[in-house]
Amino acid sequence: MLKETAVRGICSLLFAAIVPLSGPSIAASSENKISVTIGVLNDRSGIYADISGDGSVAAARMAVEDFKAEQQGLDVRIISADHQNKPDVGASIARKWYDTEGVDAIVDVPTSSVALAVSEITREKDRVFLNSGAATSDLTGSHCSPNTIHWTYDTKALANGTGRATVKAGGKTWFFLTADYAFGHALERDTTRVVEEAGGRVIGSVNTPFPSMDFSSYLLQAQASGAKVIGLANAGGDTINAVKQASEFAIMRSGQKLAGLLVFATDVKALGLQRAQGLLLTSPFYWNLNDATRAWSERFAERTGGELPTMVHAGVYSSTLHYLKAVKAAGTTDAKPVLKNMKMTVANDSLFGQGRIRADGRKMHDVHLFEVKKPSESSEKWDFYKLVATIPAEEAFGAEPNPACRMDPS
Structure with a gap:
């Protein structure tokens, strides 16, 4: 294809x-x-x-x-x-x-x-x-x-959605697997800010090549860190490969959680509900909303x-x-x-x-926090998500313009 x-x-x-x-x-x-x-x-x-x-x-x-x-x-x-x-x-x-x-x-x-x-x-x-x-x-x-x-x-809304919800659920310590380009670094930066604001802390991170097929060494570093949450600051095929390999290493069964900070419906389809179930994700759109x-x-x-x-x-x-x-x-x-x-x-x-x-x-616009369904909860093809919360636009993105933006608003 x-x-x-x-x-x-x-x-x-x-x-x-x-x-x-x-x-x-x-x-x-x-x-x-x-x-x-x-x-x-x-x-x-x-x-x-x-x-x-x-x-x-x-x-x-x-x-x-x-x-x-x-x-x-x-x-x-x-x-x-x-x-x-x-x-x-x-x-x-x-x-x-x-x-x-x-x-x-x-x-x-x-x-x-x-x-x-x-x-x-x-x-x-x-x-x-x-x-x-x-x-x-x-x-x-x-x-x-x-x-x-x-x-x-954007990375700020993703952090305010998935990142904040994960900390509130007890994920106080984080280790990031970060795609080594502008997106990955921005997502790690914005999520770190939210984690720390919510009372958590980041104890480590590793930059991963973009794109990457093999996350084994990076996942082992994250596992050895003892962090409660492994934050995946990546997307698409990188997220799919990281989740699959984390499953093979039984990382989740050892008590650590994965936080897929940018997850798409196509990723869940590729992973299957058996692997993806329980993942929290943030999106302003879902086909069956x-x-x-x-x-x-x-x-x-x-x-x-x-x-x-x-x-x-x-x-x-x-x-x-x-x-x-x-x-x-x-x-x-x-x-x-x-x-x-x-x-x-x-x-x-x-x-x-x-x-x-x-x-x-x-x-x-508003964004939504979703949780990936268990296989037993899915009733039709592409029936992947259940709605956890709706986050108002001002809370997700910030009501005021980004202070780092220096252009003339006119």
């Missing part, structure tokens, strides 16, 4: 490279429509392909259709490419899209190091970046940009061969929809009026409900 995804990603990139597209400003067609080009930039063939990949392209297209773009006077084109989880590759694609292919907005972009690079180029080119896939809270902190909106989740999320997810599955959406896919849909509304209202794709409209208008859709965008670019 990954090979097929890789081929599709390469084909998408080649297609994007050869098809002449419109420029960044208003380009009126014969029907006097506004031409809009949106680039979905993500991992199409690697460790994060399942949480973003083709599903994010499907989600963006659903947003265009649900907005009824043609009827609204917009001629929208969706293109896509694989950044291979490499900042230089992602930056090169973003620059090419902006310089020669008329891309107005880039969406998704998992892998925090890539997202930070794309954010900087987007600011330089004065376009729009709607991030759904990356987690680092630095996107609205020390690396904030007036051109970037961080939509779905309510009737509206279920209906949308069933439509999504029809386009993806039965695969249900992750929160990244939901974020791509939601951010694209809000962006298209802003383009329509502004009457242009020029970044400044579009972003101004996005930030002054309530974001409202069936997946996240009503929300606002903070001055630093953080999209505000």
